[in-house]
Amino acid sequence: MSDAPEQQTVDDAAARRELYALPLDRFSAFSDGVFAIAITLLVLQIGVPREGVRVLPALRGQWPELLGYYISFAFIGSLWIMHSGVTRFMKRGDGVAYALNLLLLLFVGLLPFTTDLMVTHLSGADARIAVLIYGVDLLLASCVLSLLILYLAQEPGLLVDDIAEGTLRRVNRQRWTAIGVNVLAIAVALVAPQVAAGLYLVETTLLLIIPLLGLRRHRRRRRAG
Amino acid sequence: MSDAPEQQTVDDAAARRELYALPLDRFSAFSDGVFAIAITLLVLQIGVPREGVRVLPALRGQWPELLGYYISFAFIGSLWIMHSGVTRFMKRGDGVAYALNLLLLLFVGLLPFTTDLMVTHLSGADARIAVLIYGVDLLLASCVLSLLILYLAQEPGLLVDDIAEGTLRRVNRQRWTAIGVNVLAIAVALVAPQVAAGLYLVETTLLLIIPLLGLRRHRRRRRAG
Amino acid sequence: MSDAPEQQTVDDAAARRELYALPLDRFSAFSDGVFAIAITLLVLQIGVPREGVRVLPALRGQWPELLGYYISFAFIGSLWIMHSGVTRFMKRGDGVAYALNLLLLLFVGLLPFTTDLMVTHLSGADARIAVLIYGVDLLLASCVLSLLILYLAQEPGLLVDDIAEGTLRRVNRQRWTAIGVNVLAIAVALVAPQVAAGLYLVETTLLLIIPLLGLRRHRRRRRAG
Amino acid sequence: MSDAPEQQTVDDAAARRELYALPLDRFSAFSDGVFAIAITLLVLQIGVPREGVRVLPALRGQWPELLGYYISFAFIGSLWIMHSGVTRFMKRGDGVAYALNLLLLLFVGLLPFTTDLMVTHLSGADARIAVLIYGVDLLLASCVLSLLILYLAQEPGLLVDDIAEGTLRRVNRQRWTAIGVNVLAIAVALVAPQVAAGLYLVETTLLLIIPLLGLRRHRRRRRAG
Numbered sequence: 001m002s003d004a005p006e007q008q009t010v011d012d013a014a015a016r017r018e019l020y021a022l023p024l025d026r027f028s029a030f031s032d033g034v035f036a037i038a039i040t041l042l043v044l045q046i047g048v049p050r051e052g053v054r055v056l057p058a059l060r061g062q063w064p065e066l067l068g069y070y071i072s073f074a075f076i077g078s079l080w081i082m083h084s085g086v087t088r089f090m091k092r093g094d095g096v097a098y099a100l101n102l103l104l105l106l107f108v109g110l111l112p113f114t115t116d117l118m119v120t121h122l123s124g125a126d127a128r129i130a131v132l133i134y135g136v137d138l139l140l141a142s143c144v145l146s147l148l149i150l151y152l153a154q155e156p157g158l159l160v161d162d163i164a165e166g167t168l169r170r171v172n173r174q175r176w177t178a179i180g181v182n183v184l185a186i187a188v189a190l191v192a193p194q195v196a197a198g199l200y201l202v203e204t205t206l207l208l209i210i211p212l213l214g215l216r217r218h219r220r221r222r223r224a225g
Numbered sequence: 226m227s228d229a230p231e232q233q234t235v236d237d238a239a240a241r242r243e244l245y246a247l248p249l250d251r252f253s254a255f256s257d258g259v260f261a262i263a264i265t266l267l268v269l270q271i272g273v274p275r276e277g278v279r280v281l282p283a284l285r286g287q288w289p290e291l292l293g294y295y296i297s298f299a300f301i302g303s304l305w306i307m308h309s310g311v312t313r314f315m316k317r318g319d320g321v322a323y324a325l326n327l328l329l330l331l332f333v334g335l336l337p338f339t340t341d342l343m344v345t346h347l348s349g350a351d352a353r354i355a356v357l358i359y360g361v362d363l364l365l366a367s368c369v370l371s372l373l374i375l376y377l378a379q380e381p382g383l384l385v386d387d388i389a390e391g392t393l394r395r396v397n398r399q400r401w402t403a404i405g406v407n408v409l410a411i412a413v414a415l416v417a418p419q420v421a422a423g424l425y426l427v428e429t430t431l432l433l434i435i436p437l438l439g440l441r442r443h444r445r446r447r448r449a450g
Numbered sequence: 451m452s453d454a455p456e457q458q459t460v461d462d463a464a465a466r467r468e469l470y471a472l473p474l475d476r477f478s479a480f481s482d483g484v485f486a487i488a489i490t491l492l493v494l495q496i497g498v499p500r501e502g503v504r505v506l507p508a509l510r511g512q513w514p515e516l517l518g519y520y521i522s523f524a525f526i527g528s529l530w531i532m533h534s535g536v537t538r539f540m541k542r543g544d545g546v547a548y549a550l551n552l553l554l555l556l557f558v559g560l561l562p563f564t565t566d567l568m569v570t571h572l573s574g575a576d577a578r579i580a581v582l583i584y585g586v587d588l589l590l591a592s593c594v595l596s597l598l599i600l601y602l603a604q605e606p607g608l609l610v611d612d613i614a615e616g617t618l619r620r621v622n623r624q625r626w627t628a629i630g631v632n633v634l635a636i637a638v639a640l641v642a643p644q645v646a647a648g649l650y651l652v653e654t655t656l657l658l659i660i661p662l663l664g665l666r667r668h669r670r671r672r673r674a675g
Numbered sequence: 676m677s678d679a680p681e682q683q684t685v686d687d688a689a690a691r692r693e694l695y696a697l698p699l700d701r702f703s704a705f706s707d708g709v710f711a712i713a714i715t716l717l718v719l720q721i722g723v724p725r726e727g728v729r730v731l732p733a734l735r736g737q738w739p740e741l742l743g744y745y746i747s748f749a750f751i752g753s754l755w756i757m758h759s760g761v762t763r764f765m766k767r768g769d770g771v772a773y774a775l776n777l778l779l780l781l782f783v784g785l786l787p788f789t790t791d792l793m794v795t796h797l798s799g800a801d802a803r804i805a806v807l808i809y810g811v812d813l814l815l816a817s818c819v820l821s822l823l824i825l826y827l828a829q830e831p832g833l834l835v836d837d838i839a840e841g842t843l844r845r846v847n848r849q850r851w852t853a854i855g856v857n858v859l860a861i862a863v864a865l866v867a868p869q870v871a872a873g874l875y876l877v878e879t880t881l882l883l884i885i886p887l888l889g890l891r892r893h894r895r896r897r898r899a900g
Contacts, residue, residue: 026253026309028701033261036708040716040784041265048791055801077777084701095436102302103433109265109298116273126280211770251478251534258486266490320661327527328658334490334523341498351505476703476759483711491715545886552752559715559748566723576730
């Protein structure tokens, strides 16, 4: 109160800036929480065949729900892997990084809904729009993650060292492939939505299989060694 | 048992006090958990249009649910950013800080319910009371967070250093703006509830955009540099 | 494979023991997760009055649900505060501590169900049995926590230092009060279930208010200082 | 852009490898999250008897739901104990470990659904197939965890020291018992599904009791000492 008004404004700005030098551990913990909950809520969308209904035919009719669980689990999982790969290079967060992250989590948190929407309408008259909405949600999550990486690459003060910056830039260039496939899937969805869903199936299976190829290569190497 | 009764009372009080020198990491982890779950449960309130129903008209009719997801996500997110900004200055917790935090989380944990209440009745006869209840929940969460900050600012033993105290006091002064907007929204809700919802939309969008303005300033700075 | 069978058994036992020298950070993180989710799931049991139904009369009729949210939130919260106070003295976990903790979380994880059961039947013909089941769940959680504290107090190898052992013993003696109130509430539930619910309301409010009294004392101290 | 194409490919591969040297803390935190949420979601499958319905007869009729809560809680809990025992020996993760972990969590995350499926149909015409699906989900989770342990045992670069490798190999040999019981339960399910459910009840109770036997031994030792 006794400060001169200008001084106070400067101090307020400094306090605000200092407050926004946000801790990385909570940035990671909160993100892990939202990713983990979104990925686990997916299971609630698979309806359990009621008592008295034959189980196998019912589950066979529910293939879109099982497909939706699988592809959204894999997409959220791979976004999370990328996210945890990125925070490894971070030292701390700031207001922009926190806001971009919140925006990313907003689209990730929507995925249980857009997945449910897609699988409910996948074989119906509105398959096109349902798959499109799912694809756009996925694309937005993917793009905001890229934007976050790009921002971090330009803010050396948030990164652990100089190598990190170059690494983040190269990683982001590789992310264009994933984003390209997402855009392609959206375009396909407008013509043949079931084909787009198939494309997601292939993409997510590759996302899981490509790292596991390392397992095979690793075995061969050991046998040779 | 062999202690003199008075001695035991003293020891018990000491043990209780020692027990309530509570660890900061669990204070943060539990809070992150509740914030993350409350923010992710919001998606469950968006109903998925049933099979056979036209998707776009259905979603258009569900605009209050989508709006509710957006504004509550942003409010919970910004409360969490403020919360994690505050714990950065903490060294440890005590019984009061834990109790205030629990009270804060009680109101945050109610938000999925009060949001659902608001969006269900936003265009009905009871819009006034529904928006009012939402506003009061939000206001209480906001006030308890301010009370927590105020308490911490007066307890140097819980903070990392002396600078932290002054910073927390300044931050709390700035929080009056946010609380003022919340009170205003409640007053508006009594007259025109839809306008109050609009006010929340503007406020949360500003909450997300203001930090992102840093992104633009940052780009201009780089181009000039 | 080349080991003598006896040697292998010894090694297996050693490996098993070594594997069960379990890390404290995951013990805490998993417990925080279950506590945080159980406390946040409570909100799902509060039904939102449907569109067209008058909000205030509906909520007034739902007072048991709101009461249930409040008391279970406070009970889970205070169990968590006690739990995090205890882990502060731990250095690591072992198989017994992990198994007791899992049993504790089993009863905590049931609370959203037993709370829902109690509030659904609080004013019905089966109020007695519903409040009784809730009380027994709460009592079991409380007793397993005490058992965990007792076990830790007897295992210096799991604690940070010798002082911790004495502190844990004293804390456990004080816990008999809480357990006594729980037993009393169960006895009351058999005669007058609504009174037992009232007793829970008083107990949880005291649980929240007692630490906050520190806030008042603290203010007076500052004014005097 | 100015790099020679080959050099860039090498750099890209290096960046990718470096990015996949993933942090252990987030590996653990995300896994803790999914385990904790899956275990807590189990409670949602226990239906609350409606107002006016007699509570005790209703709960007696719901014994499969209560059984399902218990056995899946114990199975998820024991998978988590094993998982946290394993990460204790890890220094960091890589793409393969992350992908295997994601696959493990995919099957863990399905358990609330397969549990619900089993308990809904346990006394119906399709008990066989329902218990079979539950058993296969459990077996897959168990096998992927073993595969993860096996992979880690072969990658000294991910482990804290050389002792860890031998320990992990021995632990994995002991896991064959658990996997054997799971295979047996599946075989039994094809003939007598209720017996298989009983087998799960015995197995999970042993999983909880075996560590607690340490408690009894420990008491006897203290009395003798």
